[in-house]
Each structure stands twice: as C-alpha cells, then as structure tokens.
Amino acid sequence: MKILGLSAHYHDSAAALLVDGLPVAAVQEERLSRRKNDSAFPIQAAEYCLDVAGIEPEQLDAIVFYERPMLKFERILVTALRAFPHSWRSFPHAMKNMLGEKAWMRGIIMSRLGVPGSRIMFTEHHQSHAAAAFLTAPTDRAAILTVDGVGEWATLTAGQGERGPGGTRIAIDRELRFPHSLGMLYSTFTAFLGFEVNEGEYKVMGLAAYGRPTMAAGVRRLIPRTADGAFRLDLDYFEFQRSARRSWSDRFVDLFGPPRNRFEPIDLATPDGQRFADCAASVQAVLEEILVDLARDLHKRTGLADLCLGGGVALNGVANARILAESGFERLFVPSSPGDSGCALGAALYADRIFFGNPDRRLDDHGFLGPEVDETALARIAAEDGLIVDRIDDQNLVEESARDLESGLILGWMEGRCEFGPRALGHRSLLAAPHDVAMRDRLNRDIKYREEFRPFAPVVPIEDADLYFEMPPGGARLARFMSGVFPVRQEWRERLAAVTHVDGSARVQTVDRAFAPRLHDLLRAYGRRTGVPVLLNTSFNLAGEPIVCSAEEGYSTFRRSGADALVVGNVRVRKRAATATTRSEYEEAMA
Amino acid sequence: MGVLRNPIQYWVWRDPSRRAYRLLRFAEVEADGGRDLARAAELTRDARLRRLYLRHAKDEQRHADIFRGRGTDLLRSLGGGADRAWQPDWLAPGERGLDDVRVEREGDGALLAFLHLSEREAARSFAAYSDAVGADCDTRNVFQHILRDETFHMNYTRRELARVAPRRQGWLLWRARLGRFWKSYLRFAVALGNVFGTIVLTLQYFILLPPFAWAAKRAERREPKGWVTVASATADRGGQY
Numbered sequence: 001m002k003i004l005g006l007s008a009h010y011h012d013s014a015a016a017l018l019v020d021g022l023p024v025a026a027v028q029e030e031r032l033s034r035r036k037n038d039s040a041f042p043i044q045a046a047e048y049c050l051d052v053a054g055i056e057p058e059q060l061d062a063i064v065f066y067e068r069p070m071l072k073f074e075r076i077l078v079t080a081l082r083a084f085p086h087s088w089r090s091f092p093h094a095m096k097n098m099l100g101e102k103a104w105m106r107g108i109i110m111s112r113l114g115v116p117g118s119r120i121m122f123t124e125h126h127q128s129h130a131a132a133a134f135l136t137a138p139t140d141r142a143a144i145l146t147v148d149g150v151g152e153w154a155t156l157t158a159g160q161g162e163r164g165p166g167g168t169r170i171a172i173d174r175e176l177r178f179p180h181s182l183g184m185l186y187s188t189f190t191a192f193l194g195f196e197v198n199e200g201e202y203k204v205m206g207l208a209a210y211g212r213p214t215m216a217a218g219v220r221r222l223i224p225r226t227a228d229g230a231f232r233l234d235l236d237y238f239e240f241q242r243s244a245r246r247s248w249s250d251r252f253v254d255l256f257g258p259p260r261n262r263f264e265p266i267d268l269a270t271p272d273g274q275r276f277a278d279c280a281a282s283v284q285a286v287l288e289e290i291l292v293d294l295a296r297d298l299h300k301r302t303g304l305a306d307l308c309l310g311g312g313v314a315l316n317g318v319a320n321a322r323i324l325a326e327s328g329f330e331r332l333f334v335p336s337s338p339g340d341s342g343c344a345l346g347a348a349l350y351a352d353r354i355f356f357g358n359p360d361r362r363l364d365d366h367g368f369l370g371p372e373v374d375e376t377a378l379a380r381i382a383a384e385d386g387l388i389v390d391r392i393d394d395q396n397l398v399e400e401s402a403r404d405l406e407s408g409l410i411l412g413w414m415e416g417r418c419e420f421g422p423r424a425l426g427h428r429s430l431l432a433a434p435h436d437v438a439m440r441d442r443l444n445r446d447i448k449y450r451e452e453f454r455p456f457a458p459v460v461p462i463e464d465a466d467l468y469f470e471m472p473p474g475g476a477r478l479a480r481f482m483s484g485v486f487p488v489r490q491e492w493r494e495r496l497a498a499v500t501h502v503d504g505s506a507r508v509q510t511v512d513r514a515f516a517p518r519l520h521d522l523l524r525a526y527g528r529r530t531g532v533p534v535l536l537n538t539s540f541n542l543a544g545e546p547i548v549c550s551a552e553e554g555y556s557t558f559r560r561s562g563a564d565a566l567v568v569g570n571v572r573v574r575k576r577a578a579t580a581t582t583r584s585e586y587e588e589a590m591a
Numbered sequence: 592m593g594v595l596r597n598p599i600q601y602w603v604w605r606d607p608s609r610r611a612y613r614l615l616r617f618a619e620v621e622a623d624g625g626r627d628l629a630r631a632a633e634l635t636r637d638a639r640l641r642r643l644y645l646r647h648a649k650d651e652q653r654h655a656d657i658f659r660g661r662g663t664d665l666l667r668s669l670g671g672g673a674d675r676a677w678q679p680d681w682l683a684p685g686e687r688g689l690d691d692v693r694v695e696r697e698g699d700g701a702l703l704a705f706l707h708l709s710e711r712e713a714a715r716s717f718a719a720y721s722d723a724v725g726a727d728c729d730t731r732n733v734f735q736h737i738l739r740d741e742t743f744h745m746n747y748t749r750r751e752l753a754r755v756a757p758r759r760q761g762w763l764l765w766r767a768r769l770g771r772f773w774k775s776y777l778r779f780a781v782a783l784g785n786v787f788g789t790i791v792l793t794l795q796y797f798i799l800l801p802p803f804a805w806a807a808k809r810a811e812r813r814e815p816k817g818w819v820t821v822a823s824a825t826a827d828r829g830g831q832y
Contacts, residue, residue, distance in 0.1 A: 177819055
C-alpha cells in the first residue's frame with residue numbers, strides 16, 4: 001500500500017511517503033524550495049517522495065492531510081463569534097486567510113496531484129502528532145502526550161498507544177482546547193520578546209538561561225491551574241483570540257513591561273535586556289512546571305514506562321529533560337520531527353495502521369529520509385571555480401578531518417540523505433572544535449550571523465556521553481535527535497566551553513555507530529587526537545536560510561560563510577585565499 | 592515624476608525614527624535579495640555566472656549589515672523615544688529587492704534582465720534617498736556607498752546578459768520590464784481586492800453575526816474548565832469534519 005502524508009499551509013509544510021507501512025521518503029518543502037519555514041503546498045516535497053518510490057500520483061492508494069480543515073475553520077469562526085464585537089478587525093483577515101485556500105484542501109490536493117477525491121483522507125492534527133511520536137518510537141506500549149499551539153480545537157492531548165501483532169491502537173482520551181494552550185502562551189512571549197513566532201521559540205529558550213525566573217508568579221497568573229490538574233489561560237492577558245495585530249493585552253504589558261522592539265538587539269547589560277531575559281526564564285520555568293505535572297499525572301494514570309511526546313512544544317529540550325527526570329517515566333521518545341512537518345509522516349502512519357488496519361512494522365530509528373547528496377556535483381563546481389578539491393577514501397578522510405578540526409578549522413559536513421526535521425544530526429552539519437569560547441563567537445559572527453546568546457550543541461559517541469554530560473537514565477536516548485538539554489559535567493566545562501551554555505547545560509546529540517557510522521568514526525578519531533571525542537555540531541545554513549540539502553547549496557553556503565572546508569561524501573573542498581578567477585571576473589564585469 | 596517624488600521623499604525621510612525603521616526594513620530586503628542570488632548561483636549551469644552571483648549575494652549581505660548597523664545606531668541615538676513611526680511604504684517603497692522573483696522559474700538570460708532592471712531601479716531610489724536625508728551625513732554616506740555597488744551590479748548584469756543572450760537581450764529586457772509592470776499591477780489589484788474584501792466581510796460581521804455571536808458566547812459559558820474527555824474514534828474514516 002502506498003500512502004502519501006502531507007502537512008501544509010501553517011508553517012513548515014512537508015510530505016512523507018509510506019510504502020507497505022515503511023517510510024521511504026520524507027522531506028520539508030523548505031529544503032527544496034529554499035524558503036525557510038515554507039508553508040506552501042508541498043508540491044516539490046511530494047514530487048521528491050514519489051520519485052524515490054518511482055511511482056506516479058495515480059498509483060497512490062491514499063493521500064492523507066494532517067488535519068481537518070473544516071474543523072479548523074469551525075474553530076476560527078467560533079473564536080471570532082465568541083470575541084464579538086472585539087474581533088471585528090481580525091475577522092476579515094481570518095476569513096480571507098481561511099476561505100482563500102486553506103479550507104478547500106480536498107480540491108487543492110486533487111488539482112495539484114491529479115488524484116480522485118475519494119483517495120484523499122484527513123486525520124486530526126493531534127492524531128498526526130501522536131502517530132508521529134508513537135509509531136516512530138521503538139516501543140510497543142507507551143503513554144502519549146502532544147502539546148503545541150493549536151490544531152483544530154485541541155492544543156494538548158493525552159492518551160496511550162499500543163502496537164503489536166494484534167494491531168495498532170492510539171487512544172487519545174482527553175484534551176485541552178483552544179484558547180487554553182501552552183504553545184500559545186510560549187508563542188505570546190516569543191512575540192513579546194521580539195522574535196518571530198514558530199521560529200524564535202529556540203531563542204526564548206536560549207535567552208532564558210541568562211535570566212532568573214523573577215516573574216514566574218506573573219506568568220502563573222496568566223495560566224491558572226484547574227481543579228482537575230489541567231490549566232486555562234486567563235484571556236484578560238491575551239489578544240490572540242481576537243486580534244491579528246498582537247497576541248498580548250495591555251494588562252500583560254502592565255505585568256511584564258513594554259515589549260521588545262524586534263529591531264533592537266538584546267543587550268543583557270541593560271535593565272531592559274535583563275528584564276527580557278527574566279521574562280524568558282519565567283515563562284520557561286512555568287512551562288516546565290506544567291509539563292512535568294501533566295506528564296507525572298499521565299504516568300500515574302497509565303502506569304506505563306515509556307512516554308512519547310509530540311507537537312512543537314516537544315522541541316523544548318530543557319523541558320524534555322525535566323520531564324524525563326521528574327515525571328516517573330523511564331524513557332522519553334521525541335521523534336526527529338515533532339512539529340508540524342513531522343505530521344506529514346504521522347498522518348500517513350495513522351492512516352496506514354488505524355484507518356486501513358495494516359499490520360505494525362518496525363521503523364528504522366533515524367530521520368534520514370530526505371534527498372541524497374551528490375559528491376560529484378560538488379567536485380565539478382568546485383573545480384570549475386578553481387578551489388582545492390580532494391577525493392579521499394573513508395579512513396583518510398576521517399583522520400584528516402579530525403586533524404583539521406583539531407587545528408581549529410570549521411567543516412561543512414554532508415553525507416547521505418538529509419534529515420527530516422529541524423535538527424542537523426550529522427548529515428547536513430557544520431562541525432568545529434568544542435573547546436574554545438572564541439570558536440563559538442567566530443561561528444556566531446562569521447558563519448551563522450546570529451545572536452550571541454544562542455548556544456551551540458555538542459555531538460558525542462553514545463558510549464562516552466555519560467563521561468562528559470550528566471545524563472539521567474534514558475537521557476542518551478532522548479539525545480539521539482537532540483531533544484534534551486543536560487548539564488555538562490563540572491570538570492569538563494572549561495574544555496567544552498564552546499558548547500556549554502551560560503547555565504552549564506548543553507543540548508547534546510548522542511551518536512551510535514549504526515546511526516551515523518562516519519560521524520561516529522570522526523568523533524573517535526578526534527577523541528584520539530585531543531582526548532575528548534566531542535565536536536560542536538550546528539546546522540549547515542546561514543541566518544534566515546533553511547538547512548542545506550544538495551551539494552550545490554552546501555557549496556554556496558560554504559562560499560558565503562567563513563567555513564574553511566566542505567566535505568561531501570568522499571570529496572573535500574578547501575578555499576584558497578580568494579580565487580584569482582573570481583576576482584578578475586568580478587573586476588572585469590564591474591569595470 | 593522626479594519633481595513630484597522628491598518632496599514626498601523629503602517628507603518620508605525627515606523623521607529620524609521613520610528613517611531608522613526604513614533602514615532596518617531595507618536591511619531585511621537586501622538580505623532576502625542576497626538569498627535569492629545565492630539560489631540563482633546554486634541553480635545556474637554557467638560557472639562564470641555562479642561566481643558572479645555568489646559575489647553579488649555577499650554584497651547584498653554586506654549591504655544588509657550596513658543598513659542594519661546604521662538603523663540600529665539611529666534608533667539608539669533616539670533613546671527611549673523611538674516609537675515606531677507610521678511607515679508610508681507605498682509612498683517610498685525603496686528597493687523591493689528582487690521583487691519576489693522565483694529564481695527557479697527563470698533562465699539565466701531572463702534572470703539577468705530582471706536583475707539589471709531591479710538594480711537600476713534600486714540605484715535610482717537610493718540616489719533619491721541620499722538627497723532626501725538632509726543633514727544626516729552618516730545615512731547619506733551609507734546610501735552613497737551602496738549606490739556605488741548597485742551601479743556595479745547594474746553594469747555586470749547588463750554585460751553578462753549581452754554575453755549569455757547576445758541576440759535576445761533586447762527582448763529579454765522588454766519582457767522583464769513587462770514582468771515588473773505586471774507585478775505592480777498585481778500588487779495594486781491584490782491591495783484593492785483586499786480592501787473590498789475587508790469592507791464586505793466587516794459589513795457581514797456586524798449585520799449577520801450578532802445572533803450567532805450571542806449563541807456562541809452562551810455555549811462558551813457552559814463549557815467545562817480543564818480537561819475535555821475525547822470520544823473514541825472507532826467510526827473515524829478520515830473525513831475532513
């Protein structure tokens with residue numbers, strides 16, 4: 001059976017293809033269109049998936065969209081009605097937005113892919129999240145918790161899943177509904193702190209480490225707990241339910257002060273800068289408290305050892321680590337793509353196992369489902385541009401790369417298929433030595449062009465993780481897809497200064513050899529040279545751009561950044577000071 | 592047109608707060624343009640063009656940094672009083688970057704023609720802004736520095752167009768002009784449609800919705816606080832409701 005899953009139109013659209021119950025391809029549209037967080041209909045992603053399987057759209061048995069557009073429309077309309085007459089400004093905007101395209105997904109899919117409407121199905125948004133979290137995890141029974149901004153009505157769901165020879169069951173038994181949403185709370189602070197919603201949440205988490213949760217009591221006033229252990233938002237402090245202009249109210253400003261102007265850099269030495277950091281720390285602390293409570297309650301209700309966590313909030317690695325440590329669950333599984341793009345895969349899996357009742361299949365435990373990189377393309381274009389191109393066998397490449405990293409070079413590292421999800425897990429990464437703060441600053445200044453308060457992540461062989469980081473039981477698993485933030489051991493903080501955040505933590509990635517053999521070998525080789533088998537691993541992109549996918553994109557990013565060498569497969573390219581060809585051509589063209 | 596435009600530019604640029612925000616907005620547009628050029632470099636099969644596009648992309652990134660730096664300095668100099676001024680973007684759109692060009696859909700010749708016209712328009716606008724900023728020498732220097740680059744970009748795109756499509760260059764330039772005109776028309780039509788849509792929907796909101804709003808608010812008051820129990824999904828067959 002061939003099932004195509006699609007997510008689109010809000011942020012980060014994607015497509016994923018299942019063939020006989022196994023994913024053969026999955027990719028976010030942004031990786032192909034090169035528009036960050038592309039929310040357009042994922043036609044290029046769908047075409048890529050179909051190409052991998054060598055099939056035409058008409059050969060698909062089902063196309064599954066990751067949410068139910070009409071339920072979503074209902075929620076948007078009812079929300080406007082409830083806020084009447086204050087919603088008069090946002091109503092036209094919301095209706096134009098919804099009725100323009102988003103409500104008519106069946107027709108759009110039919111016209112874009114040329115498939116009959118009878119083959120198009122829909123799952124609920126949080127069902128897709130639940131399936132993406134549970135059906136990709138190596139567990140047969142687990143509690144399931146999904147948390148995000150909002151889907152149709154649900155903003156948070158809890159339940160459990162079971163799979164095996166007897167079939168697959170995903171039983172979501174309770175939910176919280178819009179406007180009461182942890183994701184909306186966090187997003188409101190993201191916007192208040194001058195960052196882009198659905199993109200800047202990482203920055204809030206990074207900034208939180210520089211502040212103290214002095215305003216946590218204020219945040220708790222926004223989100224009082226209910227008698228049954230859940231929560232609600234006090235809507236007097238918010239405007240997202242009735243305004244498209246801003247998501248907080250004047251009372252919110254009374255509590256937390258004026259919002260940050262997005263154009264003004266955060267200066268932590270100023271009182272305002274510190275207030276913003278304290279705001280971030282406060283909302284982060286309250287988010288963690290509530291998530292830990294909810295997870296603890298779910299553990300008590302289900303008595304299960306495993307928890308699968310999905311939804312955009314599951315990208316919050318600090319909260320994930322606390323859930324693992326404090327909720328009572330022994331293992332916590334977060335997929336490589338827990339946000340909306342992962343719903344494309346979740347929707348396809350849900351349809352396969354639940355709608356069609358197909359038998360359970362064990363999935364490969366990695367997220368490398370995107371396009372393959374072509375090393376010959378890199379060799380060709382780099383040679384045309386007069387750069388130094390080497391073809392090296394695996395062993396020498398690993399040894400020489402370890403030597404380069406030891407000497408302080410920054411390497412673009414591309415191999416195999418690209419990652420499905422927001423993290424670079426070693427197939428589309430920039431690698432560097434993790435020892436020096438100067439390296440962190442160089443990466444922020446010359447390569448990533450990003451705020452100085454944002455930390456970089458370390459990657460470490462799984463067998464050594466515990467030596468350098470305080471990993472709780474189950475932590476190494478959580479770190480497989482960089483989903484947990486853990487303390488760097490005190491005695492290693494100085495030697496791992498480039499990847500140790502201001503609060504002594506790091507968003508660790510653990511690698512076993514089966515997961516990424518060459519990266520694992522590189523870490524070992526680097527460890528032999530320096531005594532510390534840890535590298536700095538950050539996504540291979542520049543500010544405002546998606547992570548690179550093809551060799552051409554890697555090359556263009558390499559040329560425009562301060563990276564020193566680019567490795568694609570067995571081809572390595574290094575820069576000359578400035579190639580004579582380019583300089584003369586440019587001067588000639590400009591003469 | 593220039594005679595008419597200059598007083599408008601003076602009015603737009605004389606306010607320091609508005610000036611600061613416009614520079615910061617230009618920084619974003621330049622950075623976007625740089626990304627489009629990088630994309631063009633990734634897609635072209637012409638090695639010379641690839642190298643030139645990459646250099647051009649770096650220039651655009653540098654311009655973004657310069658605009659951002661000057662805008663931030665201006666904001667800082669205004670202290671806490673830098674409220675966001677009203678931004679008459681439609682009066683002085685400045686550079687529209689690459690005007691939302693879909694690089695993937697353009698051949699080398701068509702893209703060069705488009706780039707040439709965009710750079711020429713940007714050079715004209717920046718020259719006007721440079722005149723309009725009055726006594727603000729730092730901002731004028733920024734414009735003049737960038738203006739030099741824009742002139743270079745305008746020249747190299749024209750030369751390369753002549754190299755890549757020697758026989759069709761005139762036609763490609765005309766087509767690019769028509770394309771820009773068509774995009775202007777589309778922008779206008781979309782804005783007009785938007786205004787009409789907003790008027791009609793706002794009228795509907797106040798005329799048709801009140802009884803439904805009353806019912807919705809009544810229903811909301813009856814909703815339980817906290818968890819909602821979810822019914823079993825056994826009958827679910829994947830519909831959109």
